[in-house]
Structure formats: structure tokens, C-alpha cells
Amino acid sequence: MTVLRVAAGQAEARPGGDETTVRANAATAARLTTRAAAEGARVLVLPEAFLTGHEPGAFAGPLPAPRDLSGPVGGWLAELQQAATDGDVVVVVSTALDRGTRRTLSSLVVRPGGEVVAAYDKQHLDGLERRHFVVGDAGASVEVDGVRLGLSICYDGCFPEHARAAAADGAQAYLTSAAWFPGGEHRRDLHVASRALENGVYAVLSGLTGRCGALRFTGGSAVVDPEGRVLARLGEEEGLAIADVDTDVVAQVQEAHPMLRDRRSDLGTRHLR
Template sequence: MTRAPGRLRLAAGQAVSVPGDLATNVATAVSLVRDAADQGARVVVLPELFLTGYDEAAWTHDASLDLDDAALEPLSEVARSRSVVVVVGAAVRRAVDPATGSGRHASTLSVLVVDPEGEVTAPYDKQHLSGPERDFFTPGDHGATIVVDGWELALGVCYDGCFPEHALAATAGGAAAYLVPAAYYVGAEHRRDVYYAARALDNGIYVAFAGLTGTCGTGSFSGGTAVYDPEGRPVRRLGLEPGVVVADLDADEVARVQREHPMATDRRDSLGPRTRVVLAG
């Protein structure tokens, strides 16, 4: 069973992202973080590729950002001044290993984490790339969890959360919450609302889903940012409007749900062979 200490106030936010305009997107992210911090949030989750834009024109290797880009400093400053952890999506340019050539011209669809000291890292790269993302990005090769005030917070990105085993692996590793920056096109609202509620219910953990909203390049996105409780109910949810939702994560609620509905631990590693019986025809 997962156990985390006490409560953690977490926010998930959404807004419009401008393809290739890092400075504008950073400024928007800073505004969302300030709003969340004003409401007492310790962790703020923002959408997939928010800083660089969910648009193919912003996905080239040259358009991807470096983690030491000076344009990220306002985000570092707000994390330092408000003592918050920021989790946000971006296309990241990865270094080439001169010995092996590994990573040559590689970019990743990543989760950036800005800690309360203002340090920027990219501990997780999206493992399940979707559609044209595969033409631009190298998939991640490992899962990742960050620890904030004793809370184990697993990281995923959008399509990752459509695969039950992704959140299951995080829960097995001790995660009490699953943070998912995402971008869902208008028209996919039903799937969006089912997947992440299901990941919470499957595992008895909180899920924070931060969805891109509005128009970004050629795409129109449906928002739907929400925090789901360990039984899969939305604690707070947005529609299309920019803003943040704030929720208190409760370790006792995680423990209660996992005790009463232990689906994650009752899961069998194998269901054995399948028999097939033809009764007619």
C-alpha cells in the first residue's frame, strides 16, 4: 500500500500556448503559478509542450529548448520566491554523446521540473509518443517520480496515461499521485475524461491532469484540467477557460481507498493460457 505524509496542496492549470514563443509562454506560466501560489499550492502542474507549443513547427531540434535557456529565468524566479515546484511540458534539445553518437539531433517531449531553489531539470521524457510526435521526438526509456514534502509524485505525459500499466508501475514504485501534462484536441473530451479518472480508480491514487486549451498553431484544444481523487472523482475541473484548480491531497484518503479497493495489488501477474470452446457453427 502507498503511504504519504499528511496533506499536500496541488494545483493544475491551463492556458493558451503560442508555438515557438518561449518568452510569452513563460510569462503565462508565471502568471498561472502566481495564481496557484496565492491559493497555497505547493506544486503546480501545467500542460504538455506548454513552453514551446503543441505545433509541429515548434518541434524541430533547433526550436527545442535548452535547460539553461535564460528565457526560463522568470519561471525559476517565481518558483524561488513562492517556494513552489512547477511541472510543465516542453520540447527539449538533448546533448550528443560524442563517444557513441547517441542522442544525435535528438529532442524529447519532456516534463520540466522547476524546484523551489529555481533549478530546472527534465527528469521525464514521454514514453508513448502519439501520431506525428514520433517524427520529431525520441521516446523516453524510464519512468520518473519526484518527491515533494514526502509525497511521491509520478510523472506522465498525455498518451502515457492511456496505458493502465504506466500509472500501475508508478503506484507499485510508491507513488501516491500521478501528474500528467497533456493536450487533447477538441472532440476527444470523452476519452480525456475517462482515461485519467480510470488511472486514479485503478490505483487508488490522486491524478492531476493539466490540459492545453484554446488554439495552438493549427490545433484547437479542449482544456479539461482536473484533479481526480483516489476513487476517480473530479475534485475540481475546468472547461475551456484559462485558470487553475487547487486541491488538497490527503494521504489518509489514499490509504483508505487502497485498503478498501486494492485493485492495484490484487492484479495477477499472469492470467494463464486462454482456452477457446466452439459451441456451434
């Protein structure tokens, strides 16, 4: 049995891809990391595009390159790297990235010791995002203390196939960095619970909250168990939703409700009768 405490953090982010703004958002991320560590969390998930803000003007302007964010402690993410190291917390934080020939919405993994890896690029873009970014071409998971965690960003989590691919690859929890607008709360909450229930895994959603430029976001960070029950949830306030991922519970639920094992990838030809 492995029990891994995870935290979904939410706060406001400032819009902009310049160094000053990214450092300011990284400082907010560092503050949440320190709080998560004090609560015993080993993993902290942060919202979509948290380092640059989720805002059209920010997406259209200059964005950080991977080299700006992946350097040794002392660079743009210095405070966050130090907080992750001091608290022994693995932080999943999303950002818009300029990769030279393409731009992506991505998840960075910041590990204790200061290592920063651009681990995942969002695979499902909505209408606004398609103007600025290209889709990622591969899924990704990370392992912390032997627990496999699938990565997703916002709209990814609306597609059952995305979480199913992570679970089929052995993920025991599905982590989503999100930014939901007002009016989408019902769908947001259904999506995160459904991804957990369908696959017998934990689902962790971190939602951007408050104002980001002219836009407003509704938070809703949550941790949901493998049967779709909410273990922790926030409203629109800054804070952390914290719960334990228990690999024994995952195994028990998947044995009792073996949808992963019983699924059929080929359902044959459909007929209209």
C-alpha cells in the same frame, strides 16, 4: 498524514522553440505559478509542450536544449524560476527538447531556489509526434513534502500500465501534462478518472487550451480523487483546478479496494475454448 495542495494550470501557449517564444510561455507559466501560490498550492502541473507550444511547425524547427532551460536564474526560464522561488511552488512544466542526437517531449521540474531538472521523457508517442521525437526509456516520479508524484505526458495517461507502474512504485498521485484536441473530451475525462480509480491514487491532469498556431485545444484540467471522483475541473478557460492530495485518503482507499495488492502479474496461458 500529509496533505499536499496541487494545482493543474491551463492557458494558451505560443508555438516556437526560439528563446523569445519560450520566454513568453515561461512568463505565462510564471503568472499561473503566482496564482497557484496565492491559493496555497505547493505543486503546479502545466500542459504538454507548454514552453514550446504543441504545434507541428514548432516541433520541426529549432528547439531548446536542456542547457538553455536548466541554467541559473537569469536564463530562458528566469521569470518562472523566480515565481517558483517566491511562491515556494514546485512546477512541472512540459517542453519539446533537443538533446543533440535525439528530440524528446519532456517534463521539467522547477523547484523553489531555481533548480530545473529534465525529469521525464514521454514514453508513448502518437502518430504526429513520432515524426519528430523518440520515446523515453524510463518512468519517473518526484517527491514533494514526502508525497510521491508520478509523471506522465498526455498519451501516456491512456495506458493503464503506465499509471500502474507509478502506483506500484509508491506514487500517491499521477500527474499528466496533456494537450487534447476537440472531440476527445469524453475519452480525456474517462482516462483521468480511470487511472485514479484503478490504482487508488489521485490523478491530476493539466490540459493545453485555446489556439496554438493553427491548432485548437480543449483544456479540461482536473484533479480526481482515488475513487475516481472529480474534485476540481476547468472547461476551456484559462485558470487553475486546485485540490488537496491527502495521503491518508490514499491509504484508506487502497486498503478498502486493494487492487494494487491483489493484482497478478502472471495470469498464465490463455486458452480459446
